Amino acid sequence: MTGPLCFSAVRCALRVSSRLESATDAFLRLRLGAERIDDLPLSTVQRAARKADYLLADRSVVLELKVLTDARTSGVRRVLDEHRRRFDGASSNGDEAASGARARDELERRLFAAVAKSVVSCAESANEQIAGTTRTFGLHAPLGVLVFANERAELSEPRLVCAAAELALGARKERGGRALPHLDLVLVVTTPADARGARAVHGVSADDSQYAERAASFARWFEGEWGSGPEWPGAGER
Numbered sequence: 001m002t003g004p005l006c007f008s009a010v011r012c013a014l015r016v017s018s019r020l021e022s023a024t025d026a027f028l029r030l031r032l033g034a035e036r037i038d039d040l041p042l043s044t045v046q047r048a049a050r051k052a053d054y055l056l057a058d059r060s061v062v063l064e065l066k067v068l069t070d071a072r073t074s075g076v077r078r079v080l081d082e083h084r085r086r087f088d089g090a091s092s093n094g095d096e097a098a099s100g101a102r103a104r105d106e107l108e109r110r111l112f113a114a115v116a117k118s119v120v121s122c123a124e125s126a127n128e129q130i131a132g133t134t135r136t137f138g139l140h141a142p143l144g145v146l147v148f149a150n151e152r153a154e155l156s157e158p159r160l161v162c163a164a165a166e167l168a169l170g171a172r173k174e175r176g177g178r179a180l181p182h183l184d185l186v187l188v189v190t191t192p193a194d195a196r197g198a199r200a201v202h203g204v205s206a207d208d209s210q211y212a213e214r215a216a217s218f219a220r221w222f223e224g225e226w227g228s229g230p231e232w233p234g235a236g237e238r
Helices: 007-013 018-031 044-048 070-092 096-136 158-170 212-227
Strands: 054-056 061-066 143-149 185-189 201-205
Touching: 018 054, 018 061, 018 143, 018 212, 061 096, 096 143, 096 158, 143 158, 143 212, 158 185, 158 201, 185 212, 201 212
Parallel strands: 061 143, 143 185
Antiparallel strands: 054 061, 185 201
16 A cells, blocks of 8 residues: 555545446446446346446456445444544543554554455455356456446545555465456546546556456556547536
8 A cells, every 4th residue: 555544535435426427337338338237138047147237348348337335434434433532532631742653554554454345345246246247148258347436536545445456356265366366457437527637547457367468458448538538428517
């Protein structure tokens, strides 16, 4: 993990509005030509299976879009509330200078642990959904992609989510091999308007994925389309 954390950064990194989700859906379908799986005619087996959200690039890419809900931020909120109570107590006792640095280090470790728990859980779920889609649609070795939407780039820290995603992608099984073998790339995105000159797309891929080159190529294409041309539907709506 790089850089300090702040309260607002953690909160915003884990909360995404339904408006941004709708805009991202429109971007994927109308600009990238994605097929929304729920709109396809499905067999009984396909309906019953856990599935991802989209198929792209002639079904060579399976993509899951995750919206991190308030329920998933409860661990972060507990850490923040506890820290505020302890910090207020230290300040009233005149101990702020002595305990400030230690408390901040502890807060950063605990916040990252709470955020990582949510991100890893989403990555594990996406891996299962991509696997189910691959199996029931009879796809041959598709690239597995997870996209996290991030609404407030000026407050949030995309690297926080990327660092947690890197942990998930790097996890190994006891007997070797990747713990999430169907997930090759994680992207963290915000709208071009909200990025305010900064990168609007951040990504991390599995180091030992056999699709590393495909993942890098898809990430470049996605980022280029996300920030280029006329504003995609919903990007400027607030």
